Amino acid sequence: MKNMQVLLAARPSGRVEESHFRIVESDTPRAGEGEFVVRAHYLSLDPYMRGRMDDSRSYAAKAAVGEVMVGTAVGEVIESRHDKYRAGDFVETRTGWQLYGTSNGGGVRKIDPGYVPLSAYLGAVGMPGVTAWIGLNEHGRPKAGETVVVSAAGGAVGSAVGQLAKLQGCRAVGIAGGRAKCDYVANELGFDACIDYKAGNLDADLAAACPKGIDVYFDNVGGPVLDAVLLHMNAFSRIALCGQISGYSDPDALTVRNFRCFLINRIQLRGFICSDHLDLWKGALKELGTLVHEGRLKYRESIAIGLENAPRAFIGLLNGQNFGKQLVKLI
């Protein structure tokens, strides 16, 4: 039983390449006093990890070169010297990109794979779902009948945003890249419409899909899509700024030209990350768990097989090649 780890080998300047990672083998860790060992079943890949790879100031501590890449996994406790966790318990932990990791229990969540599937705790009933819930309810504050637009609508966060908005009686419009994702968002997830930004008619398509303008925009991408959306925002509308994936490789791509719209329409914008609102997690997770358990909140997963494929899957995620929540299956 050897451990396998993915280390950050070098900081990218611009695009991430597989050469920025290094895969190493090591001994499987043992639990120290007050610790337990987790065997990871699924590793979560998330856009925020790109920011951790940079040296610049960000909202999160950066990853260290030569260390295991940061990340969250779900798995099973296989050895414990911690009085609250036993072998056989299933947990969500921040053990990073590796097969086995230790924890002292900090930030760990016990999970029940009999209630919803194990992997869902990394998606709709985990950080992405809570991010959708907080951005929509805390910052978007939609009222029934309003129009909610979300970018990266086929992703783990975006797909939840639109479905939660629909459950609140809103018109939900997605923006995604490519026909297949848009068909999925509109037909399987039940959004009222989904716009393919790659089709090149974003402005006209927004006008057609949002005949009463846009009241809430949940932004995961930034850049030209945000610029296009701004021209359709209603007076006193709200923007929940959750991600800027279009600018991870080129910050200049995040330039906003239609900034005047913020004053003309008295738009409120709030950048946020889900850990700003720890007080909201418990209630959000309970609601999200119930919705998934009852089949009222759907999700889709892109699953890479084997830790050695995590770097390539992560690069694909940054390029929008995933379809739903990106995971790496480790067992």
Added chain:
Amino acid sequence: MKNMQVLLAARPSGRVEESHFRIVESDTPRAGEGEFVVRAHYLSLDPYMRGRMDDSRSYAAKAAVGEVMVGTAVGEVIESRHDKYRAGDFVETRTGWQLYGTSNGGGVRKIDPGYVPLSAYLGAVGMPGVTAWIGLNEHGRPKAGETVVVSAAGGAVGSAVGQLAKLQGCRAVGIAGGRAKCDYVANELGFDACIDYKAGNLDADLAAACPKGIDVYFDNVGGPVLDAVLLHMNAFSRIALCGQISGYSDPDALTVRNFRCFLINRIQLRGFICSDHLDLWKGALKELGTLVHEGRLKYRESIAIGLENAPRAFIGLLNGQNFGKQLVKLI
């Protein structure tokens, strides 16, 4: 007794020129049933008027070509057929750029030139003062000890913002154009510092003036100044977006390149105009009146003499040539 009026002669595309206005003489109006006639003493010139000159969508109804320019004045009732106003009353009315105007009482405020000077009801105890109050308190929400930065700090709104912030125990830092304005803001108004953006060291000057970063930014100008400020905003800071005077002649000048800061530092931005918050006016005006009456809120005025000079004074205002509240004295 002839009336004189300034009409909007043509809509500018870009810079405003005197040729966009036309001055005409007409008969002095008479009061119809339920109306009164005001002889204006001071006309207020305000940046928002530039937006009214355009044909494009804005937060306010546009001015009509061939009609009297919109605007607010303070003056004396000289004839009345309205049961609530008598000759000799002083009022603030929206009679526009003319010497005499009629009113049916809608939107009129009775004022007392014995409490604070007549012209102050167009500035610190009028719309600009209320704008400062609302943007700071409703959207900026500073706490004692926080750093508040305001652009156009020598202007009618900006000068009130910084003084109100100081009264709440904040560090107040202004941004203004030119040494004379900065000296006035720092030395006479009591801001902790004032940065001359024309000196060309905005980034370094902001770092020096805001050693603990910026918690609240009250923006009157937009454009490159906003871009520079964004790099110094603290986590969970707030931006009250009140004006974008740098973009009135060239909307491209409002492009924001450092938009990524909104997510990195979870900044809240809110565009607003003072008429969005009519419920707050009464309390704000009472507080502002008391502060001016007691000499605790200072202001300065740039006064053009004669209505025929209103177009030139307005163009000067758009170019930052005013120093404090821009007025036109009519009597």
